[in-house]
Amino acid sequence: MTYQVLARKWRPKSFSDMAGQEHVLQTLIHALDNNRLHHAYLFTGTRGVGKTTIARIFAKCLNCEMGITSTPCGKCSACLEIAEGRFIDLIEVDAASKTKVEDTRELLENVQYAPSRGRYKVYLIDEVHMLSTHSFNALLKTLEEPPPHIVFLLATTDPHKLPITILSRCLQFSLKNLSPQKIVDYLRSVLIAEQIPFEEGALWHLAKGAQGSMRDALTLLDQSISFCAGNVREAEVSELLGTPDQTLLIRIIEALKGENASGLLDCASSIAERSFDYFIFLENLLSLLHRLAIAQLVPGGVDNSQGDREQVLALARELKSEDIQLYYQIALNGRQDLANAHDPRMAFEMLLLRMLVFSPQPPVDTALLMQVDTHSPIQTAETPAISAERLTPEAADSEKKKTELKAKDSDPAPAPVKVTPIEDSACLTPQSWIALVDELAITGITGNLLANCIPESQNESSLALILDESQSSLFNDEHLRRITQCLSGYFGREMLVRISIGQLDTESPARFRQRMQEERIQKTVKNFENDENVQAIVQQFSAHIQQDSISVANEVK
Ligand SMILES: [Zn+2]
Structure with a gap:
């Protein structure tokens, strides 16, 4: 026996087989049972929600040899022929392929003639x-x-494109997208009937991937069955669809709640191992944080779109609302970081650690933790995850000694720029301001304007900046709004930002970047001139070096 794809095999044969669309079915059943029929019906809704399925069942209801009924027998020749797509009085047209007027004329030419076999001639367009x-x-x-x-049965994904004259002559039924819960329930019943083993979590991934379309859900299920070699497991389905594992997202929130940095880095490792797209992962993290925030304020408003409603509600009870807001802001700003990063994993790890470090009550000295970090080797995909587990006082002390020791042994590196932790925002230095602007990584004109600002004064809830007057011509309220939003996100609280225009007395981030770039070019030119091969060429050919033509490949940010 040949394999029949699930979407076809499990296509509902009667109204009672259908999952969802109860509101439409109830009206149709009522009309059929009371013999109150209209001559034109229009079914609207996105793809795969059941428009043509309902229309075909409706055609059976009208032509079943047992009489007009909402429960056609499914056994008479009319029912069987309709199910097999060969009933002479059901004329199915795909308008996408028959749009010319001749086609329609040909189609409607025979309208006047009585049905050959059935009670009604049904046109399904x-x-x-x-x-x-x-x-x-x-x-x-x-x-x-x-x-x-x-009887005309019309179906469309786009009712707005229909002339009003047509619309007004049809009974219109708008089909809804199927909820994840409905899809999961249906897939479960299919798998049980097919005797295929599965993990419940996998079904939620499929439901999410199907975006409300039962047909797509069944097609994805078919793919999963072959991808998972007959056992539909969550990890494989999540890999197939590229949707992050919900349990991994929950693990991240739990690690944040437990202030467990190594747990966070473990999560980042799992993400890397399973080659998830960091952007998609971040989107899903944002979505979970959004649901957690809703769970705290309106517990009844939490959807069960991932089958984890109870888990989300329980987690929401254990988290502080300001923490959720802060995580959300950091994740939102992190999208920009991720876009700019050449190593997305590193950017993602930094983002997770930032959530931990900037949480309102860090249990250890944040400045110390950061100082230790700046001396640690740069984390790469190959090196084991840095151990940034919250340090006990003793461990912190020994770390500090180690750090001091390292500083005396190692090359005199340029003083590390210390990012001012949130509590110290009242003392932004020119250096920490440059680091902060770098970290915000705002692009476009707004970013350029911010890079041409220096801090004038600040306190816990406000920040006054001076914008370089030579760069001020493009400045407007929209830039101020964006800058305020980003800084509020960075500090994790509503900031009042004021920008005045004037002359700068310290180096702005833009001038710092420019200086670094110039220094880098000078160094490159010097290295080039000192290169043995270059010197040999100059000597042998009496060559002349055009300094302007030397460029540095990567601009220093
Ligand atoms: Zn029948």
Whole structure:
């Protein structure tokens, strides 16, 4: 026996087989049972939600040999032929391929004749919005004076493209996208009937991937069954669809709650191992934080889109609301960091650690933790994860000694720029301001304007900046709004930002970047001139070096 794809095999054969769309079915059943039939029905909704399935069942209801009924027998020749797509009085048209007026004319030519076998001649026109204006006119003429034995079933994903004259002559039913819960329930029943083992979590991934379409859900299920070699497991399905594992997202929030830095880095390792797209992962993290925030304020408003409603509610009870807000802001700003980073994993780890470090009550000296970090070797994908577990006082002390020792042994590196932790925002130095602007990584004109600012004064809730007057011509309220938003996000609280225009007496981040770039070019030129091979060429050919032509490949940020 040949394998039949699930979407076809499990296509509902009666109204009672259908998952969802109860509101539509109830009206249709009522009309059929009371013999109150209309001559034109329009089913609207996105792809795969059941428009043509309902229309085909409806055609059976009208033509079942047992009589007009909402529960066709499924056994008579009319029911069987409709199910097999070969019933002579069910004329199915895909308007996407038949849009010319001649096609419609040909289609409607036979409207006047009585049905050959059935009670009704049923015209099912799918994607009806694709018909041409002339075709619509031809259809309209029939709809205005329909012969009594005709029923039109129109289906479209885009009802707005239908002429109002057509719309007004149809009974309209709008089909809803299926909820993840409905899809999961249906997939579960299919898998049980097919005797295929599965993990419940996998079904939620499929439901999410299907975006409300049952047909897509069944197609994805088919793919998963072959991908997972017959056992539908969550990890494989999440890999197939590229959707992050929900349990991994929950683990991140739990690590943040438990202030467990190594736990966070473990999560980052799992993400890297399973090659998730960091952007998609971040989107999903934002979505979870959003649901947690809702869970705290309106517990009834939490959806069960991932099958984890109870887990989200429980987690929300254990988290501080200001923490959730802070994590959300950091994650939101982190998208920019991720876009700019050449090593997304590193950027993602920094983002997670930032959530931990900037949480309102860090249990250890934040400045110390950061100082230790600046001396640690740079974390790469190959090196083991840095151990940034919250330090006990003793451990911190020994770390500090180690750090001091390292500083005396190692090369005199340029003084590390210390990012001012949130509590110290009242003492932004020119250096920490440069680091902060760098970290915010705002792009475009707004970013350029901010890089040309220096801090004038600040306190816990406000920050006054001076914008370099030579760069001020593009400045407007929209830039101020964006800068305020970003700084509020950075500090994790509403900041009042004031920007005045004037002369700068300290180095702005933009001038710092420029100076670094110039120094880098000078160094490159010097290295070039001192290069043995270059010197040999100069000597041998009496060559002359054009300094302007030397450029540095990567601009220093
Ligand atoms: Zn029948």
